[in-house]
Amino acid sequence: MSEALNPPPPRLTGLGTANPATSYSQEDVLRIFGITDPRVVSLFLNSHIERRYLHLPPLDANGVPRIETQGELLRKHRADGIELAAHALESCLKDMGADPADIGHLCCVTSTGLLTPGFSALLIQELGLPVTCGRLDVVGMGCNAGLNGLNVSAAWASRNPGRLAVMICVEACSAAYVFDGTLRTAVVNGLFGDGAAAVGLMAGGPAQGPEVLRFTSRIIPEAIEAMRYDWDEDHGKFSFYIDRDVPYVVGAHAEEAVGNLLRGTGLRRSDISQWIVHSGGKKVIDAVKINLGLAAHDLRHTSSVLRDYGNLSSGSFLFSLQRLTAEDVTRPGDHGVLMTMGPGSTIETALLKW
Known part of the structure; x- marks a missing residue:
């Protein structure tokens, strides 16, 4: 009875990431697409990004990247997404010493395409995962969505002690590009990269790793149009838009978001030893x-x-968390904050304890 009233906190038990085989410097992308507009060149070269993993369009007879239709982009999203997710999941399961048959709940997060059925069903079929596992697809919530999916996965793990939940962020960002020479699309084309990240969660039993203590969310309705997908009639495809004021909107509300997360915990910001913020x-x-x-x-x-991969949308924070884990600097009792932000505009946070 006491366990039902006070379920054990879920722990992050394993991490795995994956990227396409091909990576490019910012100079490579400018050269491949023949971009010489000084405004666009400046955006690319002053982004503090050195390389990104991308699946660029095939070249035409003249050696120029071919313009892909929306249908081709969706097929890229599906094919690349399944491949990346499969590799990330394999790496995650290896990290925690688990098998695919152990998965009791699968949550797939993506913002770079729409599939029905979604990645969760496709991965169950593709990888032979248990057909009885619970599943959820989080679609279209943007870069903050990794923590939205983690929230649901953590809740499932807490209600099912000893069973494994897995969340996979699958972002084939190059399946959402529009190349039209405008500054609007150049901002997107110069920032995002392709990748997937998987994280395992388990409560009770042999689970190891940091505890997930709580989540909070802060939406900023007055900035609801600041990050969005629009349909581009001229090009017949979706086009992502990011307002230039997004950094200032996020920054202005970051202190409030963290304050809400720590309220009632007895912790101050100075007590947080590890910070993982969306790139x-x-x-x-x-x-x-x-x-x-x-x-x-x-x-x-x-x-x-950000330097090595660009913005990986919903999975960026897990790539950072993986680097923190590899660094092996955390100690029992340390607290950490995870923070992601995206369309809404929204700031999501989570509190960890090692």
């Missing part, structure tokens, strides 16, 4: 750092993931 872009990282009074070292993994 949304250089200006976003700087805005969060300034408004929360953090040092560059606090956001070292956020910045290095």
